[in-house]
Amino acid sequence: MGTFEKVVNRKNTKSVKWDMVKKLYGSNEVIPMWVADMDFPVPNAVTETLSERVSHQIYGYTLTDANVNQSVMNWVKRRHQWDIDENWIVYSPGVITTLHLAVQAYTEPGDAILIQTPVYAPFYDLVNLHDRKLLTNPLELRSGKYEINFNHLETQFQKGVKAFILSNPHNPVGRVWTKEELTRMAKLCEQYDVLILSDEIHADLIHQPNSHIPIASLCQEIANRTITCMSPTKTFNLAGLRISFAIISNKEKKLLLKKQFKKQGLGILNTMGILALEAAYQEGEEWLEELLEVLDTNISLVRDAFSTRDEITLIEPEGTYLLWLDCRAMRLSQKELKQFMQEDAKVGLNDGIEFGKEGEGFMRINVACPTETLHLGLNRILEALHKRAL
Structure with a gap:
């Protein structure tokens, strides 16, 4: 090592x-x-791939082709047992970037958005900077382990929550939500028609005997109301290369998000980020x-x-x-x-x-x-x- x-x-x-x-x-x-x-x-494969591109000496506009898509699909299938279609993938400079655009694409000023606290600090900005209403469902520390207060969660949803920003695995408390917990959250989201914005950037960093379950992989109904955000950047230490992707099976929701990307002028990705993603997922x-x-x-x-x-x-x-x-x-x-x-x-x-x-x-x-x-x-x-x- x-x-x-x-x-x-x-x-x-x-x-x-x-x-x-x-x-x-x-x-x-x-x-x-x-x-x-x-x-x-x-990983050496990432260094070698980037070094090869550096020696090429041209860093023009770079596309995400079928090989890049396949790398993502294979990784998600192999590591998380989730079959996704390449048409569901939307690339982005970062997960937080995607979440900001998703808040703008799917909600309106004044809409209520819920987060589970304590939580990654930028989640607060995702709500407050866009003039949305912040609601919280504080996690409860019981016998040394954080748990969800589902009764309180439902009470909050009853207030007309439009979107729920989920952290899975949860940052900073380190929980990897179980299938039972994810299912209970998902059912409540269905019952109260809540959109799920799922930050799963730490999905690959799981400690035994736990296993990560993408909430959208539970069933098609849940996938239909979920925007799943993933990236190789936390997994392989690539944060400065600015590369991530969203998985959206609902065609209408995917088009809405892509339109928001276009409105913000975010159509071009970092050349090195694309190459690093492909190398890491294929050989890392x-x-x-x-x-x-x-x-x-x-x-x-x-x-x-x-x-x-x-x-x-x-x-x-x-x-x-x-x-x-x-x-x-x-x-x-x-x-x-x-x-x-x-x-x-x-x-x-x-x-x-x-x-x-x-x-x-x-x-x-x-x-x-x-x-x-x-x-x-x-x-x-x-x-x-x-x-x-x-």
Whole structure:
């Protein structure tokens, strides 16, 4: 697993994670373990494909042809047991881009849109920036596991919710929704005629024995009201190449979204992103399996690190490489908790409050990094906890 053990210096590469440390955390000594990209080199097949194109020296307009479509179809079938048609695929620079356009395409100002909190911060912008009405269905932490309050969800839907933005796997709490949970949500969406905008960007990053189920794969009726957003960018560390896709089986809904893309002038994709998607989906599976083993090891390191501490509890992740840490036992204000992490421990984590008021007392840590980096970060937190306890 040499690829995943090597510490690559990302400083001075215009990296959001590494070159904004002082601006965000006040000191260059802070180890950044926040934004959702990995500190691992991409699969060799991706590097070779992009290097070949670089040596070609021409980067003109590039299309997504039948081979690219087939790569997506094969991947979704192989990894998620979902048969899709190439005519259902709509390519996009990013999942959040697609969701912004979907909100504009399928809802009107004033329409109610529901999200399940705490949740990925840009979800709030998807509603508020377009003058839609934000409704929430807060997840409930029960015996160390987040669950859905279905009675409350139905009560919210009864208020006339137009669209439901689903995070599956859920960021930041790490839940991979079960077939039973997805089915219950889907039935409520049918009953109250709610459109499902499903963010499934972390779909490939699943920890055993869990398995990802695209909500649209449950049945045709659900697929008919679902816009599924996926991408190889989280899976293969390609975020800067700006490539994703939506899967839409409903022809009318697909045309509405494509029209919205055209209105915004978003018809052309990144040449390198297209090539990277194709190479990763065709030849990156072995790399992904190794990555999942590394993530399991890293999650165990976090679990072990805090197993003897009462102050911080790991919420066991079922998917993603983003771990949700319950720090409420430290009895600090959110400002004090943030200061403890960046000033005392000198690690740069995501402030839980970014994900909504339900994130108060929590922090999010990214463990997609070499073991050496993770050990350093964890040791800093443990040492700071020890000093605080003295």
